[in-house]
Amino acid sequence: MRNILFSGNVKVFDGILTGMLSIFMRTKSTEPYRIYIFTMDVSHLREDFLPVSDEQIAFLNEVAKSYNKENIVIKIDVTDIYKEEFAGCPNEGAYCSPYTLLRLFADKIPEIPDKLLYLDADILFNREPELLYDIDVKGYEYAAARDHYGKYLINPNYINAGVLLFNMAEIKKTGLFEKARHLIKTKKLLFADQDAVYRSTTAKKMLPQKYNDQKFLHKSTIIRHFSKRLFYLPYPHTANIKQWNVSAIHRIFKYEAFDDILFEYIYLKKKFEQDTKR
Structure with missing residues (x-):
């Protein structure tokens, strides 16, 4: 069983669906996937900060099992843990949302296995997931690729926390997440979760950029991460184009490599919307 972790609120449905697909x-493996989704209700901070719904989980589980009957999607509500750990902390208004902090609770959930691949909801696999998942992380807390901009602006080995292959046994031994949570609670950080993980690391395995390509798509790219990026034309500006913005993926990036995934997504999203109207 391969273990995947996503996290977010009710609005990450499109990202998790496309990422799962x-x-x-x-x-190319027949091994099943167990997909965990960390979520919470912090609607007191913002009205749309609602947990992934049970209807969304049921549909994602149905989709997962259509590919392998042993696949499973599991929702874990961490609202109480969040309130205990981070309520009112300096990073509650993180650059993205407080949901970016939820991966830091993985050591507090008893059922989380020793090997876990965390994925942001704005990624697509271009090649076999096992090329990443099967990397040996013995003796390391995690494996990660460099942040495309951070490796120039912050440190050559500054990591992007959107794709992290966790060795949970090692993390519990070194206290990585405990240290990261302490930083979140005591210091205002520019890139809250990412900075906290980076600063708390004892031993990480650096991966080539192809395992988390945040700007380009090559034949060798294993994961294309659709994070915010800088465009120089027609004038310098940033844009946050996600994979579920299908027309923009074609019009701006001119990608065709993901068409099979995105066309299936369009069909399934429409089916979900029709089913929930009944």
Whole structure:
């Protein structure tokens, strides 16, 4: 069983659906996937900060099992843990949302296995997920690729926390997440979760950029991460184009490599919307 972790609120449905489809449609393995989704209700901070719904989980689980009957999607509500750990902390208004902090609770959930691949909801696999998941992380807390901009602006080995292959046994031994949570609670950080993980690391395995390509798509790219990026034309500006913005993926990036995934996503999203109207 391969173990995947996503996190977010009710609005990450499109990202998790497309990310899951890319896993199932690119894998060459028959081994099943267990997909955990950390979520919470912090609607007191913002009205739309609501947990992933049970209807969304049920549909994602149905999709997962259509590819392998042993696949499973599991929702874990961490609202109480969040309130205990981070309520009112300096990073509650993180650059993205407080949901970016939820991966830091993985050591506090008893059922989380020793090997876990964390994925942001704005990724697509271009090649087989097992090329990443099967990397040996013995003796390391995690494996990660460099942050495309941070490796120039912050440190050559500054990591991007959107794709992290966790060795949970080692993390519990070194206290990585405990240290990261302490930083979140005591210091205002520019890139809250990412900075906290980076600063708290004892031993990390650096991966080539192809395992988390945040700007380009090559034949060798294993994960294309659709994070915010800088464009120089027609004038310098940033844009946050996600994979579920299908027309923009074609019009701006001119990608065709993900068409099978995105066309299936369009069909399934429409089916979900029709089913929930009944």
